[in-house]
Amino acid sequence: DAGVIQSPRHEVTEMGQEVTLRCKPISGHDYLFWYRQTMMRGLELLIYFNNNVPIDDSGMPEDRFSAKMPNASFSTLKIQPSEPRDSAVYFCASSLSGDNTIYFGEGSWLTVV
């Protein structure tokens, strides 16, 4: 299996622009997670889905952030409009019910200038 695939790996954008991060989970996994990692706050869970349905979005920082999972093999995290404080590494991860192991993608490195 190719693992969790994220794109883009790196993005530099100007403040105010829309940013869309993409994730393809491992085939057959029914849980998908979006995490954000910064030096100051470490790894924070933003939102997670089970069977394509958002279960807990309490970690989404504000209305500028939105996430969708239109099908079992694709999810997006959108920031609109982006701000410099959104600069971070955004990780997508997936797991399978009954299996405690969670698999992470290699992250999308976002810089907002």
Place this chain on the structure above:
Amino acid sequence: KQEVTQIPAALSVPEGENLVLNCSFTDSAIYNLQWFRQDPGKGLTSLLLIQSSQREQTSGRLNASLDKSSGRSTLYIAASQPGDSATYLCAVRYGGATNKLIFGTGTLLAVQP
């Protein structure tokens, strides 16, 4: 509030030394605890998982212990090697109905050849 803390934040040791990384959590009603490794520019890789009913898990040179009553876990690395250099994170899962993980801030380990 459920918090996970790791000390030290950074550690540098000579090759061959045995070392211990510490993780503490505020709420002892955990479902399981995982140790992850993160290499620079990469995602997280699961190393060991300890269920709440277990006291320890071993994989090669790694041994993780869990003491729920005191809210602590340790990761022991025997005969450290330069290839062990990475950031090590512990993550706690609360409740069996969710795969939500709360991460510690990590320990950056450097093993000097």
